[in-house]
Structures are given as C-alpha cells and as structure tokens.
Amino acid sequence: MRAALIQFTSSDDPQDNLARLRPLIAEGARDGAQLLCTPEVTNVVAPRDRLREVATTEDADPVLAGLREEASRHGLWIAAGSLAIRTDDPDGRLANRSFLLAPDGAIAARYDKIHMFDVDVSATETWRESKGFRPGDRAVTAALPFATLGLAICYDLRFPHLFRALAKAGAQVLLVPAAFTRPTGEAHWETLLRARAIETGCFVLAAAQTGEHAGRRLTHGHSLAVAPWGEVLADAGRAPGVTLVDLDLARVAEARRRIPALLHDRPFAGP
Numbered sequence: 001m002r003a004a005l006i007q008f009t010s011s012d013d014p015q016d017n018l019a020r021l022r023p024l025i026a027e028g029a030r031d032g033a034q035l036l037c038t039p040e041v042t043n044v045v046a047p048r049d050r051l052r053e054v055a056t057t058e059d060a061d062p063v064l065a066g067l068r069e070e071a072s073r074h075g076l077w078i079a080a081g082s083l084a085i086r087t088d089d090p091d092g093r094l095a096n097r098s099f100l101l102a103p104d105g106a107i108a109a110r111y112d113k114i115h116m117f118d119v120d121v122s123a124t125e126t127w128r129e130s131k132g133f134r135p136g137d138r139a140v141t142a143a144l145p146f147a148t149l150g151l152a153i154c155y156d157l158r159f160p161h162l163f164r165a166l167a168k169a170g171a172q173v174l175l176v177p178a179a180f181t182r183p184t185g186e187a188h189w190e191t192l193l194r195a196r197a198i199e200t201g202c203f204v205l206a207a208a209q210t211g212e213h214a215g216r217r218l219t220h221g222h223s224l225a226v227a228p229w230g231e232v233l234a235d236a237g238r239a240p241g242v243t244l245v246d247l248d249l250a251r252v253a254e255a256r257r258r259i260p261a262l263l264h265d266r267p268f269a270g271p
C-alpha cells in the first residue's frame with residue numbers, strides 16, 4: 001500500500017487551513033497514495049480562547065466537510081489526524097477527534113484522544129490540554145481493504161499499553177498524528193515512534209504539525225514512517241509538504257515471526 005503523510009502548519013483559521021490543504025491532497029492523490037494522513041488538530045491551532053470561539057460541531061466544521069469532499073473526489077482514504085470539534089460537554093470542552101474518511105466521503109471511524117497533555121515542559125512552556133478538551137475512553141481500530149489501522153493521537157504515544165491493545169486487536173498500521181513540542185520532539189519523538197513499532201510489529205505513520213503557529217507556538221515537524229522492525233522509512237524534516245511511503249504489509253507478519261513478543265505476555269504479581 002502507498003501512504004502519504006501531510007506535514008502542515010495549521011493556522012487559527014479553518015478556511016485558510018482547508019485552502020492550503022487541498023493542493024497537498026491533490027499532490028498525494030496524483031502520486032498514487034491510497035491513504036493520506038494529516039496532523040493533530042489539522043483544522044485549527046490556536047490558544048484556548050480562540051480555539052473555543054472557532055471550533056464547531058461535526059456537522060458545521062468546514063475542514064471535515066472539505067476533507068470528505070477531497071476523499072470522494074480522489075477516491076482515497078483520509079485519516080484526518082485530528083480535528084478540534086465542539087461537543088455537548090457542559091463545561092464547553094472540545095473533542096480532540098480523528099476521523100477516518102472512506103473513498104466515498106463517508107465517515108468510517110472516529111477516535112477521541114484518550115490521554116491529555118497536562119505537562120510542564122519547561123519553566124516557560126506549560127500545557128493543560130484537559131482544560132480545553134474532554135478525553136475519550138475507547139480505543140479504535142479500522143479495517144481497510146488493504147490494512148487494519150490502529151488510531152492514536154500525539155501524547156497517546158507515551159502510553160505503550162494502548163498500542164499493544166491496538167496490535168492485539170489486529171492493527172497492522174498505527175497512526176500517530178501529532179503536534180509535538182520542540183523540546184520533547186527533539187528528545188523523544190523518533191525514539192518513541194520506533195519503540196511502538198518494534199514492540200507491536202506494526203508500521204507507524206505519524207503526520208506532524210511543523211513550524212510556528214498562532215500565539216508563537218512552535219511544533220517539531222519530522223513526520224515519520226517506521227517499519228515493523230524499527231527502521232525509519234521516511235522523515236519529512238521541518239518543511240510542510242507531502243511525504244510518500246510504500247508499506248509492504250508482509251513485513252508485519254515477518255517482524256512478528258522473528259520476535260513473537262505480542263504472544264508472550266504473562267500474568268505477574270506485584271511489584
């Protein structure tokens with residue numbers, strides 16, 4: 001199968017983001033991608049107040065509507081990394097929700113980010129994702145004609161048991177759309193993605209936000225594709241654009257045959 005990672009710098013204006021995404025999708029389609037992945041919060045990256053003002057419901061979100069159009073126009077699958085979506089939460093919290101869009105434009109799966117990034121990265125960089133977003137509580141796989149996908153988002157990457165559960169439920173390709181911070185990206189991003197691939201014997205596809213966003217926020221970039229044995233197949237660097245990668249799904253079974261650790265869980269007591 002051929003996948004495309006769309007690396008992108010989302011602004012705080014969904015219409016602007018959609019307008020800049022369309023040509024990248026056309027490029028991925030022209031180059032034969034069957035599955036196209038976009039980063040976390042593709043529709044809007046903004047400080048909390050602006051985000052709440054801009055985010056709308058699934059029915060009203062222009063980026064979701066536009067991506068559904070693009071999926072059916074080009075007849076390909078789009079994993080809309082995540083979108084910030086208004087919910088019925090009494091406290092007004094949004095969902096950080098991924099959508100898998102089928103080649104006819106239908107919504108084939110949804111996943112709400114489970115783990116909230118409530119972290120003091122440094123003395124000057126602190127995040128309280130749970131103030132703006134309501135966490136999900138359900139892991140999601142989706143069987144496509146050419147591969148079974150496991151869905152995760154950004155900070156979920158640090159919770160290996162989620163990925164193990166996805167692999168055990170049949171996932172062969174794990175998606176990790178992200179908006180990683182610069183300091184944690186430099187220190188951990190590639191290592192964690194390679195570890196999740198090796199542990200699960202899955203391909204990992206991670207489409208990333210890159211560059212400078214509203215409110216002077218910086219993201220790490222380096223959209224990455226990793227093989228089940230752990231090799232980096234593609235690294236998009238810092239520039240926005242489309243990165244193509246060919247996945248030979250037979251490599252999933254091959255990696256798991258060489259190291260059958262997924263079958264070797266044992267109960268234990270303690271510590």
Ligand SMILES: O=C(O)CNC(=O)[C@H](CS)NC(=O)CCC(=O)C(=O)O
Nearest residue numbers: 041117127129154155179180181184
């Ligand atoms: O708030 C938004 O706009 C959407 N959410 C995000 O971008 C989230 C929470 S701030 N970012 C991460 O999870 C980064 C994780 C990370 O960098 C790490 O694990 O090191």
